[in-house]
Amino acid sequence: MNVVLGIETSCDETSAAIIKDGELLSNIVYSQKIHIKYGGVVPEYASREHEKNLINTIKESLCVANITMSDLDAIAVTYGPGLLGSLLVGLNMAKGLSIGLDIPFVGVNHMEGHLFANMIGRNDINYPYLCLLVSGGHTQIWEVEADNYNLISDTIDDAAGEAFDKGAKILGLKYPGGPEIQKASIGGNPERYNFPRPQVKKSKFNFSFSGLKTSLLYKCRDMNDKSIKDSLSDLSASYQEAIVDTLINKLELAINETGINTVSIAGGVAANKRFREKTSMLVDKYQKLSVIFPDMEFCTDNAAMIAAAGYNKIIKKQFSNYDLTAVPNLSLNNG
Numbered sequence: 212m213n214v215v216l217g218i219e220t221s222c223d224e225t226s227a228a229i230i231k232d233g234e235l236l237s238n239i240v241y242s243q244k245i246h247i248k249y250g251g252v253v254p255e256y257a258s259r260e261h262e263k264n265l266i267n268t269i270k271e272s273l274c275v276a277n278i279t280m281s282d283l284d285a286i287a288v289t290y291g292p293g294l295l296g297s298l299l300v301g302l303n304m305a306k307g308l309s310i311g312l313d314i315p316f317v318g319v320n321h322m323e324g325h326l327f328a329n330m331i332g333r334n335d336i337n338y339p340y341l342c343l344l345v346s347g348g349h350t351q352i353w354e355v356e357a358d359n360y361n362l363i364s365d366t367i368d369d370a371a372g373e374a375f376d377k378g379a380k381i382l383g384l385k386y387p388g389g390p391e392i393q394k395a396s397i398g399g400n401p402e403r404y405n406f407p408r409p410q411v412k413k414s415k416f417n418f419s420f421s422g423l424k425t426s427l428l429y430k431c432r433d434m435n436d437k438s439i440k441d442s443l444s445d446l447s448a449s450y451q452e453a454i455v456d457t458l459i460n461k462l463e464l465a466i467n468e469t470g471i472n473t474v475s476i477a478g479g480v481a482a483n484k485r486f487r488e489k490t491s492m493l494v495d496k497y498q499k500l501s502v503i504f505p506d507m508e509f510c511t512d513n514a515a516m517i518a519a520a521g522y523n524k525i526i527k528k529q530f531s532n533y534d535l536t537a538v539p540n541l542s543l544n545n546g
Contacts (some may be wrong), residue, residue, distance in 0.1 A: 214284045215525060216269065216308070217518025220261045220301030221293025221321045222347075223252045227269040228514035229276035230522050235331055236276035238508065238515035239268050250386045251376065258296030265304055272514070283314055285530075287521020290318035291541030292348065298537035306533055315530040317521050322349060322543045323360075324516040325477035328505040331519050336503060341471050343462050346478030347372030347387070350418045350458070352465045353543065355475070360543050363465050364416035371454055371480050374420035378450050381428050382443060392447045393483055399448030401485075404430060406453035408460060416464055423453055455486045459493060466500065474502045482510040 217228040225241040243260045246252045273279065288305035291298060302318070309316040326342050339356045341363070350370040354361040369377065372389060379388025384395060406426050409419040427450050431439055439446065462474065480486060481504055494500050509516055524530075 214282050215518050215522050216283050216286045217514035218288040218301045218305050219514040219517045220297050221289045223257045224512040225261050225264045225268050226514035227272035228518045229272050229278050230518040235515050237272045239272045240513050241268050247386055250380050254294045261297055261300040285314055285525045286316040287319050287518050289321045289517050291538030295539045302537050317524045318531045318535045319517045319520045324520045327520040328477055328509040328516040329475045329503050340473035340475055342475040344477045345371045345480040366418040368419055368421040374424055374454055377424045378427050381431055392451050395443050395447035396451050399444030401448040401452035403445040404449035406449055408457050455489050459489050472499045476504045479511045
């Protein structure tokens with residue numbers, strides 16, 4: 212089982228990757244631009260785009276890896292969480308190829324894929340470690356011990372990536388919001404506007420971002436269009452700083468509570484430069500702390516991480532049956 216095709220179609224990235232003997236040979240990602248004008252992902256359009264582009268994405272991944280279909284030994288595919296229609300496109304493709312090529316397939320939890328993004332090209336992460344999974348759909352801290360995952364904290368409302376997207380829309384910026392706010396924040400004063408760092412009364416570890424988004428909305432309602440435009444860099448920098456500070460504060464609480472000194476950062480928000488800068492400050496504060504970020508290409512959704520997570524299951528012969536179905540709300544604990 213040394214050549215694995217990975218397929219990822221959980222949201223708006225169509226991706227295919229090839230791993231051979233644990234080494235990544237290709238990772239092709241087609242980003243759907245159709246959603247930009249809508250300010251967010253339109254589920255029906257996302258599934259249509261996957262149907263249109265998946266087979267060519269797979270062919271390109273095979274070509275780059277210098278691998279043919281007949282060389283494949285197994286397939287790894289995302290089956291949740293994500294958009295139902297999008298998940299079904301990838302899952303049905305995997306099942307069809309599995310039957311046609313007479314090779315096994317394995318369903319992979321998208322969130323577990325993000326955890327494995329930091330494993331690509333490295334083997335120096337020791338257990339146990341903390342993983343801050345921070346994306347458009349999730350903001351969680353997990354304690355990871357081999358194949359066991361213990362949830363330490365979660366968001367009670369919006370995810371951090373969602374807060375970036377909604378904040379960008381309020382500021383009149385394009386989707387996706389994270390890169391746009393980061394770009395707009397350049398040269399801005401992150402201390403000009405004092406946006407809240409939300410605390411959750413019932414759990415000191417949990418995240419909350421809806422109040423932060425509302426604070427930005429009220430601030431902009433008190434300003435005219437010209438004032439917002441003139442202050443855009445400061446507004447963006449201050450809003451970004453509040454999101455980043457919230458992430459860092461909760462992560463520091465988890466580090467102190469567990470005593471674990473190895474931290475893995477996963478998910479699309481891991482690409483944020485200010486977040487990386489402030490994480491470095493945390494490392495300076497805790498001399499024994501080691502924080503690992505994925506390469507930029509593995510921060511956002513991609514099939515390389517699905518292939519890596521799937522490869523871990525395939526070498527253990529943990530294959531899936533053809534009755535496996537897409538699970539939009541799949542938890543890491545049950546997938």
